[in-house]
Amino acid sequence: MALKNVVGIDHAVVMVKDLDKAAENYKRLGFTVSPRGTHSAHMGSGNYTIMFDPDYMELLGVLTPTEHNAPARAFLDRSGEGIERIAFTAVDSAEGAEEIRARGYTPVGPTDFERPVTLPNGSISAAKFRTFQWPTAEAPGGVRIFACQHKTRETVWIPELMTHANGxxxxxxxxxxxxxxxxxxxxxxxxxxxxxxxxxxxxxxxxxxxxxxxxxxxxxxxxxxxxxxxxxxxxxxxxxxxxxxxxxxxxxxxxxxxxxxxxxxxxxxxxxxxxxxxxxxxxx
The missing domain is CATH 3.10.180.10 (2,3-Dihydroxybiphenyl 1,2-Dioxygenase, domain 1)
Incomplete structure (x- = not known):
């Protein structure tokens, strides 16, 4: 029986060493790239998103070393840049965490965080999330997985960011x-x-x-x-x-x-x- 509170792939996380240079590179490849986001302090990371429908890509970089981003830093040291983890869409992160606990996996989280978002009209809002992770050691094929509940989908799936020159x-x-x-x-x-x-x-x-x-x-x-x-x-x-x-x-x-x-x-x-x-x- 598939998990009830975790549905398919939400986004792919590409870890990069220089966040701004990576964003410029993806723009050159014909992607529309969101304005830069900065995550909550305990995460110590920043990102750019490349929005599709119903999923997206995330360019993720470490801005300040923290305990939370230690696995991401270890990935960069070990493997260089590339796909570091994959997110599933969580319907309810708290209930999803309990579902995997019942299957023998001790979840990390749920964890709430947010990042400011500049909307097309210039106003500032926030993208808010609640995530949980499968244990870090459980990484099939070396790729970590987690689940992301979007509390404010309207500040992530912004129509102006969803059309790309590369089709x-x-x-x-x-x-x-x-x-x-x-x-x-x-x-x-x-x-x-x-x-x-x-x-x-x-x-x-x-x-x-x-x-x-x-x-x-x-x-x-x-x-x-x-x-x-x-x-x-x-x-x-x-x-x-x-x-x-x-x-x-x-x-x-x-x-x-x-x-x-x-x-x-x-x-x-x-x-x-x-x-x-x-x-x-x-x-x-």
Whole structure:
């Protein structure tokens, strides 16, 4: 039985070393990037968001070292930039935390936090969240997972931020490389109580719930075959590798220009050009 208070993927967190430079890079890739946000003091982090429907990407950077962001700092030291964690949408974080506790996982949180938001009319509001995490050690394929309850969706999904020159519309897949995809997929499957699905090339997918994006666990060799001709330098042997994004491919090709690499039916941005994250745009 799937979790009742945790639905599919909400957003993908890309850890970056220099937050402002990363935002400029993603703007050059044709994304509309939100104004910079600064999280509550105990978190010690800041972010830029790239909003889709119904999900989004988050560029996250450490501004001040705190106990809360120690795992993120360890990730940057160990792996460099890239996908560090994935958020699910929480209907109710308190009840969701109790659901995973009943399945044998001691939750971290729930934790309330917020960040100021500059609205299109210039006024200042706040984006407010309540999150909980699965235990830090429970990271399938080396990717941490948590759940995010949005208390103020209207200050996050702002219409002016949801149209992108590169035609991006929504997340389709989160790609996680692993020497043992089946084992890591089974780990996630147990954590979220959704069965895995075998892919024709030997990769293993785990639906995240509802109509949201799937997780796909695959070896580096399988990833290379899926995206032939795309340089994969900088990706880990085990960890978050990339995002498959549904898009208007004509807009993608025009926006990316020479940065884009055509591979099968995809237009890709190599990890080295996207802060450690393979971006594969596919037809919406």
């Amino acid at each position: 991006a519309k929504r997340l389709r897949q989160v790609l996680i490389v692993s020497p043992d995809p089946a084992t890591d997929a089974a780990h996630l499957s147990k954590m979220i109580d959704i069965p895995p699905r075998n892919e024709t090339d030997g990769a293993v997918a785990v639906p995240s719930g509802g109509d949201r994006a799937d997780f796909v666990f695959l070896t580096r060799e399988q990833l290379g075959k899926r995206y032939g001709g795309v340089p994969l330098d900088g990706l880990p042997d085990r960890g978050g590798a990339g995002l498959v994004i549904a898009a208007d491919l004509a807009a993608t090709a025009k926006s990316l220009g020479g940065t884009g690499v055509s591979s099968g039916g995809s237009i890709c941005v190599p990890p080295a050009a996207a802060n450690g994250t393979l971006l594969a745009f596919v037809k919406a």
